[in-house]
Amino acid sequence: xxxxxxxxxxxxxxxxxxxxxxxxxxxxxxxxxxxxxxxxxxxxxxxxxxxxxxxxxxxxxxxxxxxxxxxxxxxxxxxxxxxxxxxxxxxxxxxxxxxxxxxxxxxxxxxxxxxxxxxxxxxxxxxxxxxxxxxxxxxxxxxxxxxxxxxxxxxxxxxxxxxxxxxxxxxxxxxxxxxxxxxxxxxxxxxxxxxxxxxxxxxxxxxxxxxxxxxxxxxxxxxxxxxxxxxxxxxxxxxxxxxxxxxxxxxxxxxxxxxxxxxxxxxxxxxxxxxxxxxxxxxxxxxxxxxxx
Amino acid sequence: xxxxxxxxxxxxxxxxxxxxxxxxxxxxxxxxxxxxxxxxxxxxxxxxxxxxxxxxxxxxxxxxxxxxxxxxxxxxxxxxxxxxxxxxxxxxxxxxxxxxxxxxxxxxxxxxxxxxxxxxxxxxxxxxxxxxxxxxxxxxxxxxxxxxxxxxxxxxxxxxxxxxxxxxxxxxxxxxxxxxxxxxxxxxxxxxxxxxxxxxxxxxxxxxxxxxxxxxxxxxxxxxxxxxxxxxxx
Numbered sequence: 001x002x003x004x005x006x007x008x009x010x011x012x013x014x015x016x017x018x019x020x021x022x023x024x025x026x027x028x029x030x031x032x033x034x035x036x037x038x039x040x041x042x043x044x045x046x047x048x049x050x051x052x053x054x055x056x057x058x059x060x061x062x063x064x065x066x067x068x069x070x071x072x073x074x075x076x077x078x079x080x081x082x083x084x085x086x087x088x089x090x091x092x093x094x095x096x097x098x099x100x101x102x103x104x105x106x107x108x109x110x111x112x113x114x115x116x117x118x119x120x121x122x123x124x125x126x127x128x129x130x131x132x133x134x135x136x137x138x139x140x141x142x143x144x145x146x147x148x149x150x151x152x153x154x155x156x157x158x159x160x161x162x163x164x165x166x167x168x169x170x171x172x173x174x175x176x177x178x179x180x181x182x183x184x185x186x187x188x189x190x191x192x193x194x195x196x197x198x199x200x201x202x203x204x205x206x207x208x209x210x211x212x213x214x215x216x217x218x219x220x221x222x223x224x225x226x227x228x229x230x231x232x233x234x235x236x237x238x239x240x241x242x243x244x245x246x247x248x249x250x251x252x253x254x255x256x257x258x259x260x261x262x263x264x265x266x267x268x269x270x271x272x273x274x275x276x277x278x279x280x281x282x283x284x285x286x287x288x289x290x291x292x293x
Numbered sequence: 294x295x296x297x298x299x300x301x302x303x304x305x306x307x308x309x310x311x312x313x314x315x316x317x318x319x320x321x322x323x324x325x326x327x328x329x330x331x332x333x334x335x336x337x338x339x340x341x342x343x344x345x346x347x348x349x350x351x352x353x354x355x356x357x358x359x360x361x362x363x364x365x366x367x368x369x370x371x372x373x374x375x376x377x378x379x380x381x382x383x384x385x386x387x388x389x390x391x392x393x394x395x396x397x398x399x400x401x402x403x404x405x406x407x408x409x410x411x412x413x414x415x416x417x418x419x420x421x422x423x424x425x426x427x428x429x430x431x432x433x434x435x436x437x438x439x440x441x442x443x444x445x446x447x448x449x450x451x452x453x454x455x456x457x458x459x460x461x462x463x464x465x466x467x468x469x470x471x472x473x474x475x476x477x478x479x480x481x482x483x484x485x486x487x488x489x490x491x492x493x494x495x496x497x498x499x500x501x502x503x504x505x506x507x508x509x510x511x512x513x514x515x516x517x518x519x520x521x522x523x524x525x526x527x
Contacts, residue, residue: 168392171385171389171392172393174382174384175382175385178382178383178384178385179380181345181364182376182380182382183393184344184345184363184364184365185364185365185374186365186368186393186394186396186437187365187366187369187441188365188368188393189365290384
């Protein structure tokens with residue numbers, strides 16, 4: 001039973017990291033139709049800025065210091081995302097192939113610049129000592145850092161929901177996901193909403209970047225690789241443009257992957273790909289996605 | 294005086310040349326019906342005025358050139374649009390659809406007028422717009438356009454696909470609206486057109502072939518020749 005609980009909660013923790021990467025991807029694609037391969041670079045920028053801030057506080061940080069580094073990393077990634085959107089993406093709306101090429105280019109440039117600057121080796125992220133402790137849940141010893149991953153993902157989900165549900169910009173984003181031309185026809189500059197979404201997506205990815213660095217035992221320019229791929233898988237399974245769908249899919253994937261890795265050694269990735277194929281065959285719009293007209 | 298003047302408008306969609314030098318005036322404070330067979334370019338004309346399709350030529354709103362202007366600025370300049378397929382936001386509630394459309398925070402009077410016109414929208418404010426009937430969705434689409442002070446209302450086939458009872462209800466609402474605003478109306482229902490139109494434009498193959506008064510709509514031969522339908526006596 002302890003093993004079951006341990007695998008389940010670490011699976012949820014992993015799912016939380018996938019959600020942080022995927023939520024921005026989902027909104028950006030859902031609202032703007034932009035297939036953003038530069039999203040991994042937002043994660044990397046957030047991780048490095050968070051690492052830089054945390055390093056200024058010493059080899060070990062307190063929990064508030066770590067949270068501050070995480071938020072600054074998120075803000076830096078959000079601003080970087082906004083910069084990329086303003087400089088490059090605004091010129092390429094409706095040009096999907098060009099978007100893919102340019103955003104792949106951005107991710108390569110960011111990886112190369114950071115690699116040239118810092119090298120590709122992992123650098124230990126300064127974390128609170130509490131992260132190295134374990135919490136007893138039902139007899140299972142759960143690594144304490146999982147609590148931070150899960151609570152951050154839940155906070156982000158709630159924040160996202162509140163923004164989308166209770167603010168005018170959220171209303172515009174929800175309407176824009178459904179029909180952005182009609183939002184324009186109501187006299188609303190939907191591109192301002194695009195910029196907000198890019199910032200929020202970058203922020204979530206940056207926060208995710210800091211947490212992925214902790215999970216991976218260090219920060220490196222190569223850190224985004226598999227998380228970006230999983231981010232896309234989560235978005236497809238959850239449904240394009242659906243943040244709750246991304247949350248559900250991320251948790252599902254995290255848990256299934258952990259159980260598969262434990263009970264069928266090393267087959268976690270394979271099982272996730274099978275899950276993706278099954279969802280695409282049975283429900284191509286994703287778990288909570290809408291069929292597009 | 295013209296509220297809207299379209300001159301020599303050419304529009305291509307992909308490789309297809311849809312509008313071939315469309316030219317017409319929409320008189321201020323009157324209802325102008327834009328008629329023609331299916332596929333002659335009526336909806337394309339409305340979408341081009343709204344900036345949803347790009348073209349060449351000239352479109353002036355109260356003397357101000359709006360061709361090439363972004364759609365949201367055209368709407369802000371006072372062009373309201375009720376699209377052919379309603380295009381309400383199905384995942385938003387009725388209230389959210391209206392809130393989104395309202396550009397003025399202090400427009401309680403506008404809401405009051407709309408709920409007088411369509412009382413059902415008040416009672417169904419919390420309902421998801423996607424779960425409404427076709428007629429109710431059309432009411433949302435029209436109400437959305439009436440929430441702001443507009444120079445002109447572009448209405449594309451508002452009775453399309455509606456049950457006869459709802460056609461009457463939507464038609465009655467348009468009659469009430471027609472007294473207050475300039476309207477360019479695309480409509481296949483000749484009975485409704487005859488009821489409210491004070492000016493008629495007929496298009497054929499991407500060109501305007503007639504602009505004048507609505508009297509000819511009572512001539513079955515003219516209607517058959519121009520629109521390819523019988524309906525002169527309706």
